[in-house]
Amino acid sequence: MTTTRATTTRAAGTTGPALTTQAAPAAGAAQPPATGADRAAPETPAPPAPLSLYGFLRPRPERADEVRRLLASLVESTRAEEGNLEYHLHEHDDGRLFLYEVWRSQEDLDRHNAHPPLRAFLDNIADYLAEAPEAYAGTMVSRYPAAD
Template identity: 40%
Template sequence: MSEQALTVLARVKARAEKLQQVEKTLAGLIGPTRQEPGCITYTLHQSNDDPCVFVFVEVWRSQADLDEHLQKPYLQAFIAEAGELLAEPLDVTLWHEVQP
């Protein structure tokens, strides 16, 4: 039996004065992340109610693939500057698909 895919919901809330910078930085993560071998889906969404709130919806082939993603230099660079860019800490939750 193969390992089940892992879904990640990563919520990001930008400081209002940093909104454009955060949006550009987050959008810049999409291309390289989608090239990672274990990435099945990696999409960025922006709230209709609060433009400062973004959610990444990610699906990874395995926990090991997600762990490898978390070590990528482009992601580490974002995490390192998150404190000055974000109004709240990153909120990352892990999910699995319920099969009938």
């Protein structure tokens, strides 16, 4: 006679209701050979959440027009890059520029940051700005439909 006990499985990292309940042989009981139907399909990992970057740049007064033109010239080409989900440049009344970017992955952002026109700006950023950039980065918590 084979004795079984019930087991419950949950999605990794969750404490909510059980996803499935199945019968499993009790400890020490003989187990039938596995068939193709008994083998669990490997789980496909969820894609990483998009990466957001946002911040303020205050150009030096004598270079404000140059910085504005340079950053504005990058908008369309950046939006066409693989992995770019959003790229926006805003200007505030006080002359600060605000950038908002969303990237599919860190790898996509790294590739973007290696482009020569942007790299030249980033490597010499202190020459263009009156103060250090006020910059933030984070992983998007809310669902981003374009990343699906």
